[in-house]
Amino acid sequence: MFRYAVVTCADMRMMPAAICALLSVFQKNSRADTKYILIGIDLQQSAHDDIRRFNEANGMDIEIVTYSEPPGLAATSGRWPPATLARLFIDLLISASFERVLYVDADILAAAPVGDLITADLQGKALGAVDDYIMAFPEKARRREQKLGLMFGPRYFNAGVLLFDWQKCLSEGLLARARALIERPNAKFDANDQDVLNVAFQGTWLPLPFRWNVQTGMLPFVSDPAVVHFTGRRKPWQHSINWAHRKFAGQYSDLLSGTPWSEFCECRSPARDLGDFALYVGSTVGGLARAKKVKSYFKGGMRPTGA
Numbered sequence: 022m023f024r025y026a027v028v029t030c031a032d033m034r035m036m037p038a039a040i041c042a043l044l045s046v047f048q049k050n051s052r053a054d055t056k057y058i059l060i061g062i063d064l065q066q067s068a069h070d071d072i073r074r075f076n077e078a079n080g081m082d083i084e085i086v087t088y089s090e091p092p093g094l095a096a097t098s099g100r101w102p103p104a105t106l107a108r109l110f111i112d113l114l115i116s117a118s119f120e121r122v123l124y125v126d127a128d129i130l131a132a133a134p135v136g137d138l139i140t141a142d143l144q145g146k147a148l149g150a151v152d153d154y155i156m157a158f159p160e161k162a163r164r165r166e167q168k169l170g171l172m173f174g175p176r177y178f179n180a181g182v183l184l185f186d187w188q189k190c191l192s193e194g195l196l197a198r199a200r201a202l203i204e205r206p207n208a209k210f211d212a213n214d215q216d217v218l219n220v221a222f223q224g225t226w227l228p229l230p231f232r233w234n235v236q237t238g239m240l241p242f243v244s245d246p247a248v249v250h251f252t253g254r255r256k257p258w259q260h261s262i263n264w265a266h267r268k269f270a271g272q273y274s275d276l277l278s279g280t281p282w283s284e285f286c287e288c289r290s291p292a293r294d295l296g297d298f299a300l301y302v303g304s305t306v307g308g309l310a311r312a313k314k315v316k317s318y319f320k321g322g323m324r325p326t327g328a
Contacts, residue, residue: 022054024119025052025054026058028058028125030060030111033063033065036127038127041273042130045132045276049132050135050139057083060088061088062088071281105213109214109218121186123135128256132249133232135233138229143184146186146189147186148184148225150178150228150234151230152319157318177219178228180218182233189225202217202220231243235250270286
């Protein structure tokens with residue numbers, strides 16, 4: 022009997038990253054009563070076979086659940102990627118028997134033990150999540166609050182790592198509430214499902230320590246990252262990466278070595294490394310004021326005020 026589930030969503034393009042995310046959590050989670058689930062979008066049959074072999078090679082069992090986008094979602098009008106929408110439907114796709122469900126984006130890696138995250142005390146809330154990077158900038162956070170009509174101040178979470186009290190989430194219909202929001206006439210959400218989830222879960226989410234979702238801009242200021250979230254356009258498996266992520270690039274190569282996805286990690290040249298370092302130096306020098314704000318907000322582990 023599985024008490025907990027770890028879930029991610031991916032199409033064929035992001036599937037190699039998604040299975041790395043699940044494998045990294047599996048390797049950092051000592052709890053045997055955890056189920057690992059990939060919500061697959063338009064996966065080819067060959068991918069199912071390859072994941073089965075990947076499971077055997079790594080001593081784990083990733084279950085594939087197929088997601089098909091419901092027709093006629095008015096607000097999205099084809100603008101939202103299916104992987105973005107899929108997490109709003111996970112209550113309809115996975116078992117209702119779990120106590121906790123940990124959702125992770127495909128572009129994360131667990132860097133330290135995560136057992137304490139999965140069993141964290143949510144203090145009666147339906148969701149645990151980490152502040153979004155935007156919270157370091159009060160003016161932007163306030164504008165987001167006003168645009169979304171958040172009733173509890175500008176506290177706004179990043180949706181890349183979400184810890185659900187699954188029974189509470191189901192009994193209160195919170196994901197159904199989120200889906201209803203995107204069906205409203207003229208509904209517009211700049212950050213897509215992240216905005217929707219912040220509206221639907223307002224008043225019933227608990228801020229978690231930053232180490233459980235260390236987004237790219239936070240990485241230099243969180244001393245003990247446990248889950249690293251590669252936000253931004255450049256990812257560690259690509260030809261050009263964020264210099265701060267260089268030590269993680271090799272992890273993807275190691276995790277995918279000997280699999281059909283070994284070429285997912287693009288080859289890097291010394292010239293490209295030099296170019297990425299130059300970009301890093303330039304952005305660091307040019308963003309000193311921004312970095313000061315980020316450091317001020319995120320250094321220290323968490324801000325425990327209510328959501």
